[in-house]
Amino acid sequence: MTHPNILILSGHDPSGGAGMQADIEAVAANSGHAASVITALTRQDTRNAYAVQPVDDDFFAACIDTLLDDMSFAAIKTGVLASVGQVEIVARLVDRLAEDLADVPLVVDPVLVAAGGGELAGDPVGRALRARLFARARVITPNADEARRLCDGEPDIDRCGAALVETGCHALITGGDEDGGQGDDDVINRLYAPDGSIQTYRWPRLTGRFHGSGCTLAASLAARLATRQPLPEAVAGAQAYTWRTLQSGFRAGTGQSIPDRWPGRDPERDT
Structure with missing residues (x-):
């Protein structure tokens, strides 16, 4: 494959800022090809998410099976999984690929709440993610609020990180939504490993x-793992790419800015 195929399982955001559109753009910008199965339709804009309509579990599973009959995949990335049933379907998918001796890294972005505060998936989905998917993932990418929610409200991020990697995955916990304190206004992201080590990144x-931003990070990370980059290199590169997309972000509506998933492009390149 000239461009490795990445299977994207995430929700549709009508504003184009997050969800499936963000995933497809980030994968393409990192030299991958995104094949996509929608998990949920949302009523959403650049300010918040207001309603979620999950895709039927049986139809979701059938869409995945149809793609597997035609394509092979070098990585899988999940965004919002809108039901416990969808979590179980993805767990069975990973096990099925493992039985075929396919080394397909899974990147789980445990999206539970939109950036504006609207709920996209409830606590039962969060518990299912932790019980069924984290052990099957190469890396999970919660932000600090999601990490705390997945750890029953534990306030200490290091304790959250240690708990989340007990299943054997790595956890990249991002701090973009954390308030800078004590004169330190950098964003601090931390990669927790099952061996207890912690790698800190400052932006x-x-x-x-x-x-x-979270969709962009997780999708670009999946694309890099699909090319068989070592995890530390892929994590560092995906963060650098995401920071550039935020630096060149733009306002498409009256709410939050949208990352420019093609940072540094020449606007007259195709004219």
């Missing part, structure tokens, strides 16, 4: 809030 904090 200059940018002005404003962004819609789709």
